[in-house]
Amino acid sequence: MKKKLLCALLALSMLFVLAACNGAPAENPGNNDAQTSGDTNTPGGAQTPDDTQAPADNGESQSEPEPAAPDDQAGLSGETEPEPAAPVEGAFKLGGTGPLTGGAAIYGNAAKNGAQIAADEINAAGGAVKFELRYEDDAHDAEKAVNAYNALKDWGMQISLGSVTSKPAEATSAESFADGIFSLTPSASSPATIAGKDNVFQMCFSDPNQGTASAQYIGMQNLAKSVAVIWKSDDVYSKGIRDTFLEEADAQGLDIVSDTTFSDGNATDFSVQLNDAKNNGAELVFLPMYYEPASLILAQASAMGYAPKWFGVDGMDGILTMQGFDASLAEGVMLLTPFNADATDDATAKFVAEYQRRFGETPNQFAADGYDCVYAYKQALEAANATPDMGAAALNDLMKAQFTSMTFRGLTGDEMTWDASGAVSKLPKGMVIQNGAYVGMD
Amino acid sequence: MNFIIQFVNSLTSGGGGYQLLNHIINGISLGSVYAIIALGYTMVYGIAKMLNFAHGDVIMVGAYVCFYAFNAMKLPEPLAMCAPLLAVCAAVVVCTLLGVGIEKLAYKPLRAAPSLAVLITAIGVSYFLQNAALLLWSSSPKVFPSFFVIRTTDADGESVVLRSVQLGAVSISYVTIVTIVSCVVIMLWLTWFTGRTKMGKAMRACSEDKAAAQLMGIDVNATISLTFAIGSGLAAIAGALLCSAYPNLVPTTGSMPGIKAFTAAVFGGIGSIPGAFLGGLLLGVLEIFAKAYISVQLSDAVVFAVLIVVLLVKPTGLLGRAIREKV
Numbered sequence: 001m002k003k004k005l006l007c008a009l010l011a012l013s014m015l016f017v018l019a020a021c022n023g024a025p026a027e028n029p030g031n032n033d034a035q036t037s038g039d040t041n042t043p044g045g046a047q048t049p050d051d052t053q054a055p056a057d058n059g060e061s062q063s064e065p066e067p068a069a070p071d072d073q074a075g076l077s078g079e080t081e082p083e084p085a086a087p088v089e090g091a092f093k094l095g096g097t098g099p100l101t102g103g104a105a106i107y108g109n110a111a112k113n114g115a116q117i118a119a120d121e122i123n124a125a126g127g128a129v130k131f132e133l134r135y136e137d138d139a140h141d142a143e144k145a146v147n148a149y150n151a152l153k154d155w156g157m158q159i160s161l162g163s164v165t166s167k168p169a170e171a172t173s174a175e176s177f178a179d180g181i182f183s184l185t186p187s188a189s190s191p192a193t194i195a196g197k198d199n200v201f202q203m204c205f206s207d208p209n210q211g212t213a214s215a216q217y218i219g220m221q222n223l224a225k226s227v228a229v230i231w232k233s234d235d236v237y238s239k240g241i242r243d244t245f246l247e248e249a250d251a252q253g254l255d256i257v258s259d260t261t262f263s264d265g266n267a268t269d270f271s272v273q274l275n276d277a278k279n280n281g282a283e284l285v286f287l288p289m290y291y292e293p294a295s296l297i298l299a300q301a302s303a304m305g306y307a308p309k310w311f312g313v314d315g316m317d318g319i320l321t322m323q324g325f326d327a328s329l330a331e332g333v334m335l336l337t338p339f340n341a342d343a344t345d346d347a348t349a350k351f352v353a354e355y356q357r358r359f360g361e362t363p364n365q366f367a368a369d370g371y372d373c374v375y376a377y378k379q380a381l382e383a384a385n386a387t388p389d390m391g392a393a394a395l396n397d398l399m400k401a402q403f404t405s406m407t408f409r410g411l412t413g414d415e416m417t418w419d420a421s422g423a424v425s426k427l428p429k430g431m432v433i434q435n436g437a438y439v440g441m442d
Numbered sequence: 443m444n445f446i447i448q449f450v451n452s453l454t455s456g457g458g459g460y461q462l463l464n465h466i467i468n469g470i471s472l473g474s475v476y477a478i479i480a481l482g483y484t485m486v487y488g489i490a491k492m493l494n495f496a497h498g499d500v501i502m503v504g505a506y507v508c509f510y511a512f513n514a515m516k517l518p519e520p521l522a523m524c525a526p527l528l529a530v531c532a533a534v535v536v537c538t539l540l541g542v543g544i545e546k547l548a549y550k551p552l553r554a555a556p557s558l559a560v561l562i563t564a565i566g567v568s569y570f571l572q573n574a575a576l577l578l579w580s581s582s583p584k585v586f587p588s589f590f591v592i593r594t595t596d597a598d599g600e601s602v603v604l605r606s607v608q609l610g611a612v613s614i615s616y617v618t619i620v621t622i623v624s625c626v627v628i629m630l631w632l633t634w635f636t637g638r639t640k641m642g643k644a645m646r647a648c649s650e651d652k653a654a655a656q657l658m659g660i661d662v663n664a665t666i667s668l669t670f671a672i673g674s675g676l677a678a679i680a681g682a683l684l685c686s687a688y689p690n691l692v693p694t695t696g697s698m699p700g701i702k703a704f705t706a707a708v709f710g711g712i713g714s715i716p717g718a719f720l721g722g723l724l725l726g727v728l729e730i731f732a733k734a735y736i737s738v739q740l741s742d743a744v745v746f747a748v749l750i751v752v753l754l755v756k757p758t759g760l761l762g763r764a765i766r767e768k769v
Contacts, residue, residue, distance in 0.1 A: 101576075272730060275465070275468070
């Protein structure tokens with residue numbers, strides 16, 4: 001009797017897991033394999049491409065497949081299947097990894113969605129260059145990223161979008177350098193991503209650039225004299241920005257009155273760091289970190305009645321889309337980002353409208369980076385007269401020559417150029433959060 | 443010994459004194475969260491003699507239920523004040539059922555198994571809950587609503603949100619006050635319950651000798667289930683308080699505070715209810731002091747080093763009772 005009860009309960013829990021598994025692809029079609037590896041072989045895991053469900057609670061949910069571009073959803077949902085259905089004829093196989101699940105999923109999905117819009121536009125326009133885009137989940141984990149990269153290589157990836165976040169990108173860029181597959185990452189900003197690899201390029205600023213640009217901005221706009229920095233000591237991204245920020249702050253005559261850290265294990269209580277900044281009279285607190293700890297810092301500062309000026313970096317992007325976030329906490333937070341969704345130029349307005357229509361939210365900088373990457377590839381491939389039957393090695397040489405010589409005009413910069421190291425040169429825009437939305441500062 | 447000099451300086455100089463007071467208050471506010479979680483650990487250990495490592499994850503489930511219940515409720519204005527309370531009640535109900543369910547499914551079949559098997563099962567349950575939460579609620583962080591704020595209008599007629607009370611130079615947030623008060627209330631209630639009621643006495647009898655308790659006519663299984671029900675109900679309250687203080691909600695929210703609270707329970711003497719309270723508060727204050735006066739990076743190392751020293755000197759923890767094994 002008890003055994004029967006146990007069996008029934010276990011069967012129920014199995015059903016529950018399957019049901020949950022069925023729900024997940026609505027948010028990240030076909031990319032839930034990282035967490036449900038045991039379940040993806042079951043009928044629940046093998047989603048059919050057009051099985052659209054009601055969009056889930058969070059903003060990253062995919063909308064229905066585009067009628068205009070039937071290949072997009074099919075290519076994506078094929079990821080848990082051995083062969084992707086209906087590949088684009090005569091297209092360049094473009095692959096990338098990013099955190100489509102996990103704490104950094106907001107970035108991975110944004111970059112993927114942005115790239116998808118660009119690829120669909122290009123394919124619909126019917127030019128000589130077409131793309132077949134495929135993103136694999138790396139859950140912001142270096143080891144999973146290499147697995148995802150290998151899956152893309154098996155698929156036949158010719159050119160790569162690298163990885164979205166820095167830690168995985170450092171691992172996959174080493175692989176793509178060794179394999180001779182050209183890579184252009186939308187947003188992995190750490191210097192180690194491109195260091196010593198002549199075929200890895202960045203669409204975003206590198207971390208040192210962000211730190212320097214932030215300090216320059218604060219100095220030139222006279223935002224504050226005494227500055228506190230809170231940074232994450234076990235994160236290359238945070239440390240890279242903080243180091244160059246301190247250097248440039250010195251040159252700008254800023255007074256660093258407090259310099260405190262946290263790490264993964266103690267990222268919940270920031271009272272000590274905030275007290276240090278407050279007692280040393282910091283007028284501005286610089287937060288080189290991702291939005292998750294930043295949201296806790298803002299909440300705790302507000303609870304202790306501390307209201308300095310806040311200055312973030314591109315990792316802060318996304319704080320407003322956190323479910324349940326009290327936007328008044330972020331009121332007046334400044335950040336440097338190359339993309340401004342409020343910009344009135346045609347290209348930005350068109351992209352923002354399309355993104356809102358398809359994904360139901362305002363695109364952040366990562367989406368714009370992903371979009372720009374695909375268009376930069378289009379420009380480079382056209383200029384090089386590349387054809388989709390070329391191998392990865394041939395494309396690698398062509399792209400290296402193109403990217404070091406071309407000037408690209410995209411959403412995230414008007415005149416972008418790349419040097420031989422792979423770092424981009426473009427101008428940052430200052431943004432401030434007002435009434436729960438980004439507004440350009442200048 | 444740089445840190446001692448700094449410490450003494452901060453005690454003597456005027457500004458530093460208030461600084462020290464501030465750190466103590468922050469430590470107590472962190473510690474009260476640990477204490478309330480540790481109460482659940484110690485309660486289950488004290489009665490069932492097993493370490494329920496899934497406790498931290500029951501807390502996470504409680505916080506999620508509370509989050510969704512609160513957001514789903516659309517109460518008219520006069521009743522809106524009760525919404526947080528109702529949300530916490532919903533979380534308590536769900537967590538109690540979950541706790542009893544876990545006990546029935548995962549731990550009861552192992553009643554006769556060696557304690558190591560139960561321990562591993564508890565770790566398995568912990569991972570199961572985390573991954574189930576990942577599937578159900580996705581990994582994108584949710585921001586827990588602020589329950590303990592006072593909305594009022596200032597002199598200019600603009601609405602302001604008060605989050606803390608100002609006492610001289612130090613400010614104490616309302617969350618901290620509520621957490622400490624509920625911690626003390628729960629501790630007193632648990633002490634009364636296990637000491638004075640019939641069910642409580644049955645619990646203590648089970649913890650001392652299960653076989654003898656059964657011979658005395660106590661339903662051991664029902665008693666242990668009740669222990670889990672109470673422990674998990676407490677976890678729901680702890681989840682709501684933890685997330686009110688640190689409002690980031692992800693499927694791993696409960697795991698790190700859970701481990702720290704377990705440490706606090708051992709520190710205070712596992713099985714002892716006042717010990718869990720004391721251990722939690724001390725651990726919180728220690729952690730903040732280590733962060734403030736030694737190094738943020740070393741803070742956990744310092745806390746655990748102190749724990750090792752305490753256990754070397756007093757193996758049963760601060761308030762633990764030494765039980766002589768009968769051979």
